[in-house]
Amino acid sequence: MGAISPRLAALTAAAMALPGVHARAADAPGEHPWGVDATHLEYSESGNRMRVRVNQASAVVPIGESFQLKANGIQDLMSGASPVFNAPGPGGKTQQVLTGASVFDNRKAGDIGASASIGDNQLTLRQGWSKENDYKSTWTSLEGKRDFNRKSTTLAVGFAFSNDGVSSHDAPDDFRTRIKRDFFGGVTQIIDERSLVELSVEYSYSNGFLSDPYKLVFVQSAGLLRDARPGRRRQTAVTVKYLTYVPAIDSSLQAVGSLSTDNWGIGSGALELQWKKELPGEWLVNAGARYYTQSSADFYAPLYLTPPGDAHSSDYRLAGFGSIGWIAGVTKQLTPNFSVQIAAERSYRRAGLRSGGTGIDADNYIWGLYLVTLQARF
Amino acid sequence: MPVKLDVIPAGAGIQYLAATASAVHNAAEELTMVTLYRYPFAAMGSRCEIRLYASSEETAAACARAAIDDVLRLETKYSRYRDDSVTAAINRVAQAGGAIDVDAETATLLDYAAACYEQSDGLFDLTSGVLREVWSADRRELPDTDTLQRLLARVGWSKVRWQRPRLVFGFPGMEIDFGGVVKEYAADRAATLCAEAGFRHGLIDLGGDIKIIGPHPDGTPWAVGIQHPRIKEAVMATLDLFEGAIATSGDYERFVEIDGRRYSHILSPRTGMPVCGLAGVSVAAPECVVAGSATTIAMLMEDRGAQWLDEVGLPHVWMDQQLRVGGTYA
C-alpha cells in the first residue's frame, strides 16, 4: 500500500473531527474475557536422570473495562539422579558421577498480577514467590506496553527484580542470597498484511551466591572442591522473531533467532522454526525444530588436572554443547468456551553439536516432555 | 480490464453473501455463543438494516434501538423536507441572504464538506442543490442554457463565507444540502454506538452505505456484493471486509430519462448538467464519510474519476460506460 496520499490525509483528518465517527480508543467491554487454564506436564531425562511432574493453574479476571487481575500457581515434583561432578574413567574417558540416592523435591510457586489498560497503553505489575526445600525466591516485575501507528507498532519495556535464597540439604536453614535485576525492551512491528517482526533485548545483572551447592569439581591429586562461580553475572540477549502467513499452504511460519553473551564467557545462539496450521473442525496443529548452542564458561572445565582459580565449575549446564530438538502440538476447540492442547518436545543435547567452548560426551543426554492444557474462556 | 460478470441471483441493492462459518475460533476473542440479529428500518429515503451478533435478544434490540434513534435524529435534523430542520433554518437565511450561527455538529460537517470541496477541485459542493429544480424526475426535455446559467450564478461554495460558527451568504437565492454527507456520517455514528455498547461483530447498512462493527464471530469477513450498474441481478464485484466502511455511487440509482438517454442524479456545479463518467463506483475506507465522499467525488470527476481514485489511494472498484471494470479490486 505505501504512505497515505495527501488527499486521503486531508479527508481523513476532517472526518476524524466529526463526533462519533470512531469509537474511543479504550477496549469495549467483553474484550477481556474471564479465563482459567490448567496444565499437567511431565519432563524426563535419559539415563534415569531427572524427572519432573508439573501441575499448573492460572486465572485471568477482568475488572471493569480497563483492568485485569491474573494469578498463577505451580507445583513441581522433582525426582531422579543428578550429576555431581566428573571424574576420570577407564580408558582415559571422563565419566559423570551422579547422586546416589534419588533426589526428591517438591516446589510450590505462585504469582499474582494486575494490568491496567488506558487507551493505547498497558501497564502490568506482578509479584511472585517460589519455595522448595533448599531454595526460595521472591520476585516483582513491572512492564509497560504502548501501541503506535494504529496498532502497527507495539513497544514494550519491563523491569524485574528477584531476591533468592539458596541453601542445601546439609544445612537447609542456612540461606545465601542471590539477587537478579532484569531489564527488557522490545518492539513488535507489522510489516505487511501478513507478516510481523519483533526485536527484543534483555539485560540482566545478578550478584550474590551464584554457585550450585550440590555440584563439586574434581581436581587431580587434590580431591573434590565445591562449585564456585563469580559473585557477579551480567548477561545480554537479543532475540528476533519473524512470523508470516503463507497462503499457498494456509499456514503460518515463524523463525526465532537469539544470541546471548555474558561476562562468564558463555555465548549462546538459538534458532527455532515453527509451522502452525488451522484444520477444519476447530483443530490447530503446530510443529517445529530448535537448535541451541553455547560455549563454555571461562571458569568451566570437566575436571582439573591442576588446582583451579577462584572460580571453578564442572556443571554440565555451563559446558560447551549444542542441542537439537523437535516440538509438536495439537489444539482443539471442544466447545465455544473450552479448548485442549497436547504438546510434546524432545531434545538431544550433545557436546559435539556446539560451536565453541569445552564439553564432554559424558554429559550428553536426551530430554523430553509432554503436556496437556485445558483452557476455559468466558 | 476484462469484465467479470458474476451472475448471482440477487435483489436490488447491496447483497450480503454470508460467509460460511469455517468454525475455527479466534482464540483470543470472545467465545460465548452469539446469534445474528437483524433490524431493518427505513431512513433517509433508503432501506436500512442493522446486523448485530449478540448473546441475547434484549441487548441487541436495545443497541439497535439506540442506533436507529440516532440515525432518525440526523434524518430529522438535516432533512430538506422539514421546516424545523437545521437545513431549513440555514436555507431560510440563505434564501434571503444573511448570516447564521450553527451548532457544533453542523460546524464539523461544514468543515468536512469544505475539505471535500478542496480535494475534489471544487466539484463536491454543498450549494449545488438549487440545480435540482430543473432536473426533477418528471422532466421530459433538457433545460436551456439560459436557465442553467441563471441557476449556476447561485451555486458555489466559494460564494459562501464559512468561519466557524458563522455561515454568511453574500447574496440571496442560495441553498445548502447536506444529503451528500449525512447518511454516511449516520452510518459511522451508528457503528460507534454499537461498538461502545460492547458489540464486536456486526454491521450498519444505510441504503448501501455500510460501516462494519466487526467481522463474523469466527473471524471471517463480511462478503459485500456490489450491484452491477446495468444488470440488476448481477454483482460487479464481491469485496471481503473485516472492518471499515464501503460506499457505492452510480448513475443507475436515480436518474431522469430524456429522449431515451439516461441522466444521473449527480449534478456538476460547474456545468449544471448531470455528470457522465463512471457508471458505478465503490470505495472502501476506515470511515464511511470518507468512503461516501470519495465515491461522490469520483462520479463528479467524470472522465477523470478513475485517475482521481488512484491518486487518493483507497481500495476501490469502478465500472465505466463501456462496462469495463477497474480499480484495486478488479
Add this chain to the structure above:
Amino acid sequence: MTLAARLIVIAAVVALLANAGCATVQPWERGTLAKPVMAMEEPAHETAQKLRTYSAKEGGAAATGVGGGGCGCN
C-alpha cells in the same frame, strides 16, 4: 563476545528491520493478521514453561520477556 561485537550484532539487526519496507497496513487489510495461527504472543503460561525448561538446562539467556523468577532446578 566483546562489547563492540555485541553492538555490531544489535545494529545489524536494527538495520535489517528498518529496511524491511514496513508498509502502512490499513485496518481493512488486517484480516490475515487476526488468524489464530498468527498470534505471536503465546499464552503466558506457555512462555513461562518454555523459559523454565530452557533456562534450567542451558547457560545462555533467553530474551523472552520479564518476570518468572527462578527455581532451584538441578
